[in-house]
Amino acid sequence: MAVKEPSAKHGLRLTIEDYPYAVDGLDVWAAIREWVEDYVKLYYMDDEEVVKDEEVQSWWLEVRTVGHGDHGNATWWPTMNSVENLVEVMSTIIWLTSAHHAAVNFGQYAYGGYMPNNPCMARKLIPEEGTREYDRMVSNPEKFYLETLPGDRATTFAMAVLEILSQHLGDEEYLGERNDSRWTSDKRAIAALESFRRRLMQVEASIGARNSEAGKGKLYHRVGSVGLPYTLLAPSGSAGPGLTFRGVPNSISM
Numbered sequence: 618m619a620v621k622e623p624s625a626k627h628g629l630r631l632t633i634e635d636y637p638y639a640v641d642g643l644d645v646w647a648a649i650r651e652w653v654e655d656y657v658k659l660y661y662m663d664d665e666e667v668v669k670d671e672e673v674q675s676w677w678l679e680v681r682t683v684g685h686g687d688h689g690n691a692t693w694w695p696t697m698n699s700v701e702n703l704v705e706v707m708s709t710i711i712w713l714t715s716a717h718h719a720a721v722n723f724g725q726y727a728y729g730g731y732m733p734n735n736p737c738m739a740r741k742l743i744p745e746e747g748t749r750e751y752d753r754m755v756s757n758p759e760k761f762y763l764e765t766l767p768g769d770r771a772t773t774f775a776m777a778v779l780e781i782l783s784q785h786l787g788d789e790e791y792l793g794e795r796n797d798s799r800w801t802s803d804k805r806a807i808a809a810l811e812s813f814r815r816r817l818m819q820v821e822a823s824i825g826a827r828n829s830e831a832g833k834g835k836l837y838h839r840v841g842s843v844g845l846p847y848t849l850l851a852p853s854g855s856a857g858p859g860l861t862f863r864g865v866p867n868s869i870s871m
Contacts, residue, residue: 635838637847638720640827644820645716645850645865649792650708652813657704659805664699665824673697677706719865720849726783727845727862730776732766737775741765780860787858788832792865793817817852 618639622630627643634640661667668674669818677697682689695702706789729735741764744750754761766772790796793814801807831839839847848863 635836637827637839638850639845641820641824641850642716642720644823645792645817645852646708646712648813648816648852649711649716650704651816652793652809653708653711654704655809656806657700657707659803659809661703664701667700667703667810668698670716673703675773697757714868716850716865718869722783722869723783723864724849724862726776726779726860729779732772732776733763736766737771739765740767741798783862784860785858785864785866789854789858789864790867791854792852792867794867821851821853824848 618633619629619631621628627647629643631639631643643670661670671834674697681694688694695706699701699704741761744754757819767775795810815820824847828839828848830836831846832844850865851863852865854861854866
């Protein structure tokens, strides 16, 4: 989906330019990585300090062999032997539990709340070719499809679950937020967080600008045929709690 190209934004050229998740996601990823790099380099001056840090090494061992025990012996794990690798690993974990989760979770109800888009089960098997049921399906596929959908009870239950999963909570902390000012007394770290917040504000402004241009002969996929702008990776929770279809929390919360 992307090709390395040093002259391109973030060093990558997307093979599909009108791909909102990738375009917005790269902006958020870059902001996260810069924040992690700023923070980590406050406390690790060189690679040797990472190697000698017993807590970091124990944590990374647990991630690989306990958290992902089924792949504990895989050869593709990065070695925790440099500041660069520590930054990359931490950025990836933060990305997965914040932006990536927001992109796949908080838009579920907008699509799946209309059950024909995403039925929770099928009550009929696809008939075999040559049977009377197959001929009936071919003659009226829409009617046959509707007959396969689950009943009212299962449908209502699935819709309720999707609605709950897609909602933001009132006390949620979003990317860059620290509701407890005592999270650190290090003024350097506080300054780095402020820089991160400013970058996220720029990302959100860029997403808004792209959405405002969508539908004007370009960026069709940002709004689609229903005119619904892609906002799942807009970082802030400015829209408040509930079904907002925007906002990137600090971590996964269920």
